[in-house]
Amino acid sequence: MVPPPLFADLGKPARDVFSRGYNFGHIKLDTTTRSGDIEFKTNCLQNIGSGKLFGGIDVKYKIPAQNMTLAERWNTDNTLSTEIVIDNKLLKGLKLILETAYAPYVGKRSGKVKAEFKHDAISLNGDVNIDSTGGPIFNVGGVVGYNNFFVGAHTGFDPAKTKLTHSNFGVAFDKGEFGIHALINNGNEYGGNLYHRVNNQLEMAANLNWTGGEQATRFGVAAKYDVDRDTVFRGKINNASQLGVGLTHTLKPGLKFTVSALINLPNFSEGGHKLGFGIEYDAPVRKN
Numbered sequence: 001m002v003p004p005p006l007f008a009d010l011g012k013p014a015r016d017v018f019s020r021g022y023n024f025g026h027i028k029l030d031t032t033t034r035s036g037d038i039e040f041k042t043n044c045l046q047n048i049g050s051g052k053l054f055g056g057i058d059v060k061y062k063i064p065a066q067n068m069t070l071a072e073r074w075n076t077d078n079t080l081s082t083e084i085v086i087d088n089k090l091l092k093g094l095k096l097i098l099e100t101a102y103a104p105y106v107g108k109r110s111g112k113v114k115a116e117f118k119h120d121a122i123s124l125n126g127d128v129n130i131d132s133t134g135g136p137i138f139n140v141g142g143v144v145g146y147n148n149f150f151v152g153a154h155t156g157f158d159p160a161k162t163k164l165t166h167s168n169f170g171v172a173f174d175k176g177e178f179g180i181h182a183l184i185n186n187g188n189e190y191g192g193n194l195y196h197r198v199n200n201q202l203e204m205a206a207n208l209n210w211t212g213g214e215q216a217t218r219f220g221v222a223a224k225y226d227v228d229r230d231t232v233f234r235g236k237i238n239n240a241s242q243l244g245v246g247l248t249h250t251l252k253p254g255l256k257f258t259v260s261a262l263i264n265l266p267n268f269s270e271g272g273h274k275l276g277f278g279i280e281y282d283a284p285v286r287k288n
Contacts, residue, residue, distance in 0.1 A: 004145035007125070030043045097116075124141070200226070201225060207220050
C-alpha cells in the first residue's frame with residue numbers, strides 16, 4: 001500500500017500543471033551533472049526587467065551504506081547552507097533532515113530540524129527552526145488515508161507568543177488520473193483544485209480560491225499537452241484575464257529549451273507583458 005502524501009503535497013498534481021514550465025520575466029539556466037555518488041547543480045536566474053542576476057551552486061553527496069545524503073549550497077546572496085538527510089535508517093518510513101544556513105555578511109545563522117514519517121495509512125511531518133534572531137517555531141502536520149481519500153491538517157505554534165501561527169485543514173481524493181482537493185487556511189481562506197489526466201498526452205487542472213471578507217473569487221484553468229515525445233505545450237488563464245503560455249522542447253537527450261509568456265489581455269495594447277526563457281541541462285548517466 002502506498003502511504004498518503006504529506007500535507008503540503010495534497011493537490012500537488014493540479015498545482016504542477018499551473019506552475020511547471022513557466023518562467024515569466026526571467027532568463028533561467030539550470031545544469032545537473034553527476035560523478036559517481038556526487039551530484040553537481042548550478043542555477044542562474046536573471047530578471048529581465050531589473051537586470052538583477054542570481055545564481056547558486058549545489059553539491060550533493062550520497063552515502064548509500066548509511067542511507068544518508070549531504071548537500072552544500074552557495075548562492076550570490078552569500079548564503080552558505082548545508083543539508084543532511086537520513087532516510088529509512090533508524091526506522092522504516094522515517095526521514096530525518098537537518099538544514100543550516102549562514103550569511104557571513106550580516107552574521108545571521110539559522111537552521112531547521114525536520115522529521116517525516118510515512119506508513120500505510122498515515123503520513124506525519126514536523127519541524128522546528130533554529131534562528132539566531134528569534135525564538136523557535138514548531139510546525140506539525142499529518143494526513144490519514146483510506147481508499148484514495150485523504151484528510152489532513154497542519155499547524156504551527158510560537159512558544160514566545162503562546163499562540164498558533166496558522167491552522168490549515170485539507171481533504172483530497174486522488175485516483176491517479178483524477179484528483180480533487182479542498183482546503184481551509186486559518187478559518188478564513190477557502191480553496192480547492194481539480195486535476196484530470198484526460199489521456200497520455202493531455203492533463204487539465206482548475207483551481208478556485210476565496211478569502212473571507214472579499215467579494216471576488218479567484219479561479220483559473222490550465223492544461224499541459226504533450227505534442228510529441230520532445231515537445232510540451234502549456235497554457236493557463238485566470239479570472240483577471242491573464243493568459244500564460246509555455247513551450248518546452250527537448251533539443252537532445254538531457255537538454256531542454258523553454259519559452260513562456262504572460263499576456264495581460266485586458267490591457268493588451270498597453271504592453272506590460274512578460275516573456276521568459278529557460279535552458280535546462282541534465283547530463284545523461286553514462287553506462288560503463
